[in-house]
Amino acid sequence: MLCEQCGKKQASVHVTKIQNGQKIERHLCKECAHQGGEFSTGIDFQNMLSSFFEYPQTWGQKARPKQGCPVCGSTLTDIQNRSQLGCSQCYTTFDSEVNTLLRRIHGTTEHVGKIPESSHGRIRLERQVQDLREQLQQAIAEEQYEKAAELRDQIRSLEGQLDGKEG
Amino acid sequence: MGIGDAIRRALSSWTKKEGPHGDIVLGTRVRLARNSKDVPFPGASSKEQLQSVLDQARSFPDVLKDEGSFVFYDMAEMDALDRDMLVEKHLISPNHARHTFHRGVILRSDEDISIMVNEEDHLRIQVLFPGLQLQQAWKHASRVDDCLESKFGYAFDKERGYLTACPTNVGTGMRASVMLHLPALARVNRLREVLGTVSQFGLVVRGLYGEGSESYGNIYQLSNQVTLGHREEEMIEHLERVTKQIIQSERQAREYLSQPERRLAVEDTVYRAFGILSFARILSTEEAMQLLSDVRLGMDLGFIHHLDKEILKELMVMIRAAHLQKIMGQNLPPEERDKLRASLVREKLNPQALKKS
Numbered sequence: 431m432l433c434e435q436c437g438k439k440q441a442s443v444h445v446t447k448i449q450n451g452q453k454i455e456r457h458l459c460k461e462c463a464h465q466g467g468e469f470s471t472g473i474d475f476q477n478m479l480s481s482f483f484e485y486p487q488t489w490g491q492k493a494r495p496k497q498g499c500p501v502c503g504s505t506l507t508d509i510q511n512r513s514q515l516g517c518s519q520c521y522t523t524f525d526s527e528v529n530t531l532l533r534r535i536h537g538t539t540e541h542v543g544k545i546p547e548s549s550h551g552r553i554r555l556e557r558q559v560q561d562l563r564e565q566l567q568q569a570i571a572e573e574q575y576e577k578a579a580e581l582r583d584q585i586r587s588l589e590g591q592l593d594g595k596e597g
Numbered sequence: 598m599g600i601g602d603a604i605r606r607a608l609s610s611w612t613k614k615e616g617p618h619g620d621i622v623l624g625t626r627v628r629l630a631r632n633s634k635d636v637p638f639p640g641a642s643s644k645e646q647l648q649s650v651l652d653q654a655r656s657f658p659d660v661l662k663d664e665g666s667f668v669f670y671d672m673a674e675m676d677a678l679d680r681d682m683l684v685e686k687h688l689i690s691p692n693h694a695r696h697t698f699h700r701g702v703i704l705r706s707d708e709d710i711s712i713m714v715n716e717e718d719h720l721r722i723q724v725l726f727p728g729l730q731l732q733q734a735w736k737h738a739s740r741v742d743d744c745l746e747s748k749f750g751y752a753f754d755k756e757r758g759y760l761t762a763c764p765t766n767v768g769t770g771m772r773a774s775v776m777l778h779l780p781a782l783a784r785v786n787r788l789r790e791v792l793g794t795v796s797q798f799g800l801v802v803r804g805l806y807g808e809g810s811e812s813y814g815n816i817y818q819l820s821n822q823v824t825l826g827h828r829e830e831e832m833i834e835h836l837e838r839v840t841k842q843i844i845q846s847e848r849q850a851r852e853y854l855s856q857p858e859r860r861l862a863v864e865d866t867v868y869r870a871f872g873i874l875s876f877a878r879i880l881s882t883e884e885a886m887q888l889l890s891d892v893r894l895g896m897d898l899g900f901i902h903h904l905d906k907e908i909l910k911e912l913m914v915m916i917r918a919a920h921l922q923k924i925m926g927q928n929l930p931p932e933e934r935d936k937l938r939a940s941l942v943r944e945k946l947n948p949q950a951l952k953k954s
Contacts, residue, residue, distance in 0.1 A: 501637065502637040502638075502641045503641075504641055512641070514638060514762040514763050515763075515764065516637050516638060516641035517636075517637035517641060521754060521760050528764065532757070532825060535765055535823065535825075536767075536825035536826055537826065538825055539756065539757065540757075540825070541754075541755075541757050541759075541769070541826070542826060543758060543829045544742075544758075544759075544769060544828075544829055545753070546746045546751050547743060547746065553755050556755075
């Protein structure tokens with residue numbers, strides 16, 4: 431049987447596929463199979479992510495850190511090979527690399543979502559104070575001074591709680 | 598007892614029940630990735646460290662007792678077929694079934710909630726509900742998360758949020774997804790257009806079994822792309838909005854197909870599919886899924902009344918390799934599975950035909 435695609439060489443690759451309930455049979459020579467059906471782009475999640483970990487030229491003069499993470503021992507090369515960070519400390523150890531990566535993937539480096547309640551009450555309070563401060567600015571801009579005074583009191587009270595949690 | 602009944606009881610509740618917009622949205626999933634601050638991520642942990650996390654997880658059913666009845670399973674002690682069945686039911690990842698050492702899973706009795714232990718992250722909390730129930734699934738996942746947080750010191754950073762092994766999950770650690778059945782859009786050749794548009798709005802489209810899997814039976818999964826920089830509620834609302842647009846567009850396509858000049862052709866497809874499923878002796882998964890998709894469209898368009906609508910969801914899990922082999926209690930070569938699949942589908946769709954033949 432000759433190859434369906436080029437019609438010249440012997441078909442040596444036979445592919446059967448069921449597509450939309452229809453059986454599709456393809457008979458191709460090796461060359462055409464390579465060019466067509468059996469083609470792989472080499473672009474997959476793992477490769478792409480791994481390439482993100484490569485040391486970008488834009489970091490230029492700053493030397494690529496050779497030392498590993500003090501907690502798990504992972505080096506940047508380990509991280510690149512695994513496409514995963516080793517431990518939570520890696521995020522601090524490789525701070526600038528991680529930030530570059532996060533900007534590439536998420537377009538930002540800042541978390542604005544859920545905060546663990548029990549262990550991170552302080553962060554939660556800080557964010558609340560920040561929100562209230564923004565509201566306070568708004569109130570002042572709109573000359574709503576009564577509301578501004580209320581907000582100011584709330585902020586003071588929360589800041590009092592924050593001082594209590596110091597340390 | 599028929600062969601179908603043997604594992605019907607073993608099905609998760611999301612496959613048995615119909616949820617909101619259940620004619621198009623088969624199910625909703627919300628998954629949260631969480632890690633311990635004291636132990637390296639599973640990929641960089643020692644055996645002892647993995648074991649310590651697994652041991653901690655054994656107490657989780659007790660921690661979660663206000664959220665229902667949970668059971669802990671050690672993956673290494675589980676039968677290979679049982680592990681594959683959990684994959685087919687979407688309760689664990691294929692990766693989790695393959696590498697079992699020091700890994701575990703915690704399941705709620707109705708299988709609406711599962712927690713993978715020591716997968717890519719220490720904990721993967723997953724809530725799976727029938728139909729479109731994004732808000733509810735998020736609330737449940739977040740409650741389970743709150744319970745576990747009190748026992749498991751989470752790796753959390755003020756700037757970057759929940760820290761995960763893979764930087765694509767950092768921040769909220771949340772992946773919310775909906776499983777959509779879109780036979781009418783496929784039939785009018787508008788699927789590529791619709792799904793292409795959706796991907797311009799920060800959402801990812803995948804096949805039935807997640808990353809890298811093909812789409813069978815016109816079923817697609819839609820989920821959020823990024824996990825950092827947006828509040829969970831915001832992401833959920835966005836996904837819900839886009840999903841509702843797709844629902845509307847699929848409904849319009851169904852209406853279009855029901856118009857008198859097109860109705861007969863669709864009816865023909867539906868009944869041919871019903872005919873093949875009712876009498877076929879050999880069925881591959883792909884063929885079965887496509888035909889089941891046609892039959893389900895026929896039910897949604899009101900051509901077929903006598904079948905339970907959830908048959909598509911039930912069968913799409915039951916006809917998978919591990920479920921079939923579980924029925925027979927042994928490993929089967931692909932040809933034997935194709936035969937068994939055909940007889941299982943025949944019994945579900947057309948019990949009379951089975952008895953006569």
